[in-house]
Amino acid sequence: MRILLLAAAAFALAACASVAPYQRGYLARPDMAFEPSAGTAEALGKTYSAKEAASGGASVGGGGCGCN
Amino acid sequence: MAATERESSALAGLLQAALALPILVVPARAGAATVGEVGFTLLGYKEQGLMKITEPIIWGDAVIDEKWELSASGAIDIITGASPQLVSNATGKPVQTITGASISDRRRTYNVKVGRRFGDFTFSASRAHSEEEDYISHAFGLEARWDLNQKLTTLTAGYGKSNDRVRSSDNPALDEPRYTDEYLFGITQVLSPVAIIQSSLRYARGQGDYNDPYKLTLTFYPDAPPAFLPDTRPASRDTWAWTTRYRRHFPSPDATLQVDYRYYHDDWGIDAHTLEGAWQFPVAEHYALRPALRYYTQSAADFYSPTIPRPTPAILSSDQRLSAFGGLSPSLRLIYRNESGLTVEGTAGYVYNARTLHFGGGGNEAFETLRAYYGLVSVSHAF
Numbered sequence: 001m002r003i004l005l006l007a008a009a010a011f012a013l014a015a016c017a018s019v020a021p022y023q024r025g026y027l028a029r030p031d032m033a034f035e036p037s038a039g040t041a042e043a044l045g046k047t048y049s050a051k052e053a054a055s056g057g058a059s060v061g062g063g064g065c066g067c068n
Numbered sequence: 069m070a071a072t073e074r075e076s077s078a079l080a081g082l083l084q085a086a087l088a089l090p091i092l093v094v095p096a097r098a099g100a101a102t103v104g105e106v107g108f109t110l111l112g113y114k115e116q117g118l119m120k121i122t123e124p125i126i127w128g129d130a131v132i133d134e135k136w137e138l139s140a141s142g143a144i145d146i147i148t149g150a151s152p153q154l155v156s157n158a159t160g161k162p163v164q165t166i167t168g169a170s171i172s173d174r175r176r177t178y179n180v181k182v183g184r185r186f187g188d189f190t191f192s193a194s195r196a197h198s199e200e201e202d203y204i205s206h207a208f209g210l211e212a213r214w215d216l217n218q219k220l221t222t223l224t225a226g227y228g229k230s231n232d233r234v235r236s237s238d239n240p241a242l243d244e245p246r247y248t249d250e251y252l253f254g255i256t257q258v259l260s261p262v263a264i265i266q267s268s269l270r271y272a273r274g275q276g277d278y279n280d281p282y283k284l285t286l287t288f289y290p291d292a293p294p295a296f297l298p299d300t301r302p303a304s305r306d307t308w309a310w311t312t313r314y315r316r317h318f319p320s321p322d323a324t325l326q327v328d329y330r331y332y333h334d335d336w337g338i339d340a341h342t343l344e345g346a347w348q349f350p351v352a353e354h355y356a357l358r359p360a361l362r363y364y365t366q367s368a369a370d371f372y373s374p375t376i377p378r379p380t381p382a383i384l385s386s387d388q389r390l391s392a393f394g395g396l397s398p399s400l401r402l403i404y405r406n407e408s409g410l411t412v413e414g415t416a417g418y419v420y421n422a423r424t425l426h427f428g429g430g431g432n433e434a435f436e437t438l439r440a441y442y443g444l445v446s447v448s449h450a451f
Contacts, residue, residue, distance in 0.1 A: 023261040031324040031348045032315045038127040039109025054332035054340035056309035058268040060228030060250040061209020063196040
């Protein structure tokens with residue numbers, strides 16, 4: 001599964017085309033952001049990590065919690 | 069005429085934000101020295117028969133003179149209810165039971181991040197603090213970003229460190245350290261005018277006290293006296309998290325596909341996969357809906373056991389969060405956004421964790437199904 005995902009990511013990167021600045025309007029839409037609003041991201045991230053063994057995402061320095 | 073001006077202004081703002089991609093995600097207005105957003109979010113979370121959490125969060129971010137990036141948030145978790153403490157096989161099979169008084173705790177947390185742009189490079193530093201009765205965390209982070217390829221590609225490197233103290237409401241003498249070093253490498257790539265992808269690898273090495281001071285295991289044997297063990301875990305934990313996020317907009321239905329995948333691995337023997345997909349589409353002028361489905365599955369830690377085997381091992385935990393299980397979480401979000409920069413979001417979600425949802429079957433028998441509901445309301449304003 002990991003190999004398939006790596007291959008898909010490599011293919012996607014290889015397939016990317018040049019996009020001029022004036023063509024990036026859609027990319028600036030809020031629904032294209034990787035995180036929802038900061039408050040929503042913080043609330044949901046902690047809710048799930050308190051009930052699962054896995055944690056960590058695309059940032060560092062967030063600190064820990066007891067979450068017992 | 070006024071409508072035309074608003075549209076023109078909105079278009080100019082969109083273009084300015086687009087020029088700053090893929091880094092800048094705060095809404096922008098053309099010509100403004102400072103752009104950003106402030107917001108308030110309220111979370112309500114309720115587990116069936118267990119905990120209830122209420123969490124108000126205030127947050128904001130801003131870019132000043134296109135050079136400085138600031139973001140900050142503060143939150144209070146208000147936790148009430150009960151948490152499973154003892155796993156016992158007194159009834160014949162291991163089940164978790166709740167002992168002692170119900171929990172009532174408050175966790176206060178804040179974080180601040182400041183960044184400075186130097187051409188194609190941005191350097192930022194962050195500070196986070198979290199404090200509750202039985203846990204204190206001080207953390208900081210350093211991050212460097214490099215925009216290249218006409219801002220179609222962004223490389224990110226980060227380092228974070230947290231110095232935590234593990235305490236217990238039941239044992240005032242407990243005050244043990246836990247240190248974590250984190251390293252992050254990421255790439256963000258614009259794939260087309262309507263598609264973007266981000267992939268990040270985070271490695272964290274932690275050392276210190278990982279025991280849960282509230283978890284206990286009691287095991288009865290048919291031919292020997294019962295054994296009783298507090299939760300005892302390794303004194304270190306190395307974790308890997310590989311997160312990939314993909315966004316694809318479809319202009320014709322004006323809808324956006326959002327897909328996130330995370331692979332997690334640690335040296336406790338846990339492998340976990342998280343896959344979330346969402347589809348956001350307009351339902352009326354200013355309104356959009358976002359149905360989403362999140363699937364999670366994990367294997368068990370090497371030292372997880374709901375009963376105490378013989379001979380008694382040096383490390384053992386019956387905490388079912390370290391067992392093999394899976395979870396499904398559907399959610400629905402309604403979004404209102406107008407031209408003045410006001411955004412109001414309401415999200416309703418359901419969490420269902422069960423052993424039967426472990427990918428490929430084979431979830432731990434002792435895992436007790438978790439059912440929880442949550443609601444989120446978020447109000448923000450861009451300036």
